[in-house]
Amino acid sequence: MGMGLKATGVALALLGILSYVQAYPSSGFKHLPKSPFFVLAGDSTTATQSSNGGGWGDGFLNTTLFKGASGRNFGHNGATTVSFRDGGDWDDVLTTVRQVRDDYHPFVTIQFGHNDQKPAENISLSQYASNLEKFVTEATDAGATPILVTPLSRRNYDNSTGTPRIVMSLANETMATVTVAHRSHAAYIDLNEASTRYLNAIGPKNAFTYNLNPADNTHLNVPGSALFGGIVAELISQKFDALEKLGYLHVNGKLKEDIDHGIYYWP
DSSP: OOOHHHHHHHHHHHHHHHTTSOOOOOOOOSOOSSOEEEEEEESTTTSOOBTTBOOSHHHHHHHSBOTTOEEEEOOOTTOOTTHHHHTTHHHHHHHHHHHHTTTSEEEEEEEOOTTTTSGGGOOOHHHHHHHHHHHHHHHHHTTOEEEEEOOOOOOOEEOTTSSOEEOOTTHHHHHHHHHHHHHHTOEEEOHHHHHHHHHHHHHHHHHGGGBSSTTOSSSBOHHHHHHHHHHHHHHHHHHOHHHHHTTSBOOOHHHHHHHHTTOOOOO
């Protein structure tokens, strides 16, 4: 569900800003003296699988971390950039960072947008961006490396041309997230672009096998979590290559090859 013409205008303005900034470079980390600890902040498309929610988070934590790397998933159903703070979840994220930073190098992934865009939440695109930027600042101040994550694509297709293509329902939130990353000099991964590209390649019949239930084109089942969790890991390793080189992040070879070639993969 989009934010309407007003939000689209804001997104176009953000696109103009992006044309004047440099892309965030790959991490300069040459080594990591401590194992990484990933603290995941987000909505239900990050969260643990449940009766009415589930995202990439557990698949990422359970299938791609090795050699003492660890993490914790704080994503939950219905979360927005406002409710995640007001409900105390963000305080839990920062508390966890402070608890682990002596023994680990903490990373905080930050992915919202699915619920922020709903009219009933009354969160403007500019407020959404401002909230993300504040998360980045506070995660950094707590001693973590923040990673902004553009929203996971919904698996809704438009077949009006005869070739099913993903409906770009999160384009505004994706653009806002990337803009915040540039503005705050934070790392980001474009999960929206990567997931959209893969879903377009495999088509709706295969894409729907990752649904939490047959009618749910947003949330992921356990195999879907492993698949998209692997995509997240691959994207992070591209920005922080030391994580892969040191063996902390590892993506299944066949999964990576199939994703790269747009071939349907079932874990």
